[in-house]
Amino acid sequence: MPADAPDHELMQRARGGDERAFRELVERYEPAVAGVVVAMLGPGDDADDVGQETFIRFYRALGSFRGEASLKTYLRRIAMNLSLNALKRRRRFALRFLSRDRAREPLPEPPVVIDGEVDRREAQAKVRAAIDRLGPRHRPVVVLRMIDGCSTRETAEILGLPEGTVLSRLSRAMRQLEDELRPYVETGGSLNDVEARG
Amino acid sequence: MSEMRRESPEGRGSGLEALLRAQRAAAFEPGFAWRVMHRLRAGHADPRAALMAAVQRYFARLAPLAALATVVFAVLNARAADRGQSLVDAVLGLPAVTAEQAYSTLDAPAEAPPAPEGKG
Numbered sequence: 001m002p003a004d005a006p007d008h009e010l011m012q013r014a015r016g017g018d019e020r021a022f023r024e025l026v027e028r029y030e031p032a033v034a035g036v037v038v039a040m041l042g043p044g045d046d047a048d049d050v051g052q053e054t055f056i057r058f059y060r061a062l063g064s065f066r067g068e069a070s071l072k073t074y075l076r077r078i079a080m081n082l083s084l085n086a087l088k089r090r091r092r093f094a095l096r097f098l099s100r101d102r103a104r105e106p107l108p109e110p111p112v113v114i115d116g117e118v119d120r121r122e123a124q125a126k127v128r129a130a131i132d133r134l135g136p137r138h139r140p141v142v143v144l145r146m147i148d149g150c151s152t153r154e155t156a157e158i159l160g161l162p163e164g165t166v167l168s169r170l171s172r173a174m175r176q177l178e179d180e181l182r183p184y185v186e187t188g189g190s191l192n193d194v195e196a197r198g
Numbered sequence: 199m200s201e202m203r204r205e206s207p208e209g210r211g212s213g214l215e216a217l218l219r220a221q222r223a224a225a226f227e228p229g230f231a232w233r234v235m236h237r238l239r240a241g242h243a244d245p246r247a248a249l250m251a252a253v254q255r256y257f258a259r260l261a262p263l264a265a266l267a268t269v270v271f272a273v274l275n276a277r278a279a280d281r282g283q284s285l286v287d288a289v290l291g292l293p294a295v296t297a298e299q300a301y302s303t304l305d306a307p308a309e310a311p312p313a314p315e316g317k318g
Contacts (some may be wrong), residue, residue, distance in 0.1 A: 019235060026231040031224050038223035048226050048233070055234045120220075127217045146218045178214055185213040 039143040040083035130180040138173035
């Protein structure tokens, strides 16, 4: 099987039970799905499980996929819906089993600066925490538009929203992120990879 | 990435954009495609197939027990036929009743009701 076989040919073969063809599709679109799921849920088992479930749903829908949207958009939409479901489960779990004290926000701390540059790992952890604090209406917009690099039109298509709504949600979310990450944004141009320096 | 177009959203600073873009993951943990294919082969793709597989698994566990129980009851019944009394009757201490005895109780005259006591 040629490595650059078009999607429709691979899907045709996968419908006929060709496992190698479906595996090729999984490998081809893993980055697109990972981009959405990991940004929504953070890295870990949860994200991996949702990523797998995305392709399982796609496999079940192979027969009904009509190609109205591009395959990448279609997979991102499944990945986003499953990620939002996973977030709902997380919130329910947190409300039931975690103490309110643990959910309290920590006091803001100044970033660790080494040789005039911010520790990359620390900055990434703070950004992750700030994304996690975004509500379920704002997080998908930031993930698709700002992290995954989709256009406003693609973001609107994946989320099933008008482009104007995407832009207004994005604007509000970016203001919130800017407020929370101000110390890192101000030094953001000179992020320092401490890991690389050893 | 050709179909992705980066537009400057609302003129935000590039510092925040760079911080957010650094969150992008290009892949899951190694072996992701293998894990997906493994789940598909295990029957997760079709819920009906998954249900059938689960039923078959339970049936495979119960089948030897059911076969053993059948043999045990067959042996006990055969022995009970030789003795003229079932195992359950023997355990409960019930007398053996033959068909002849059962019919004889039907033929026996009904007992007269007790005479009413005198009014004094």
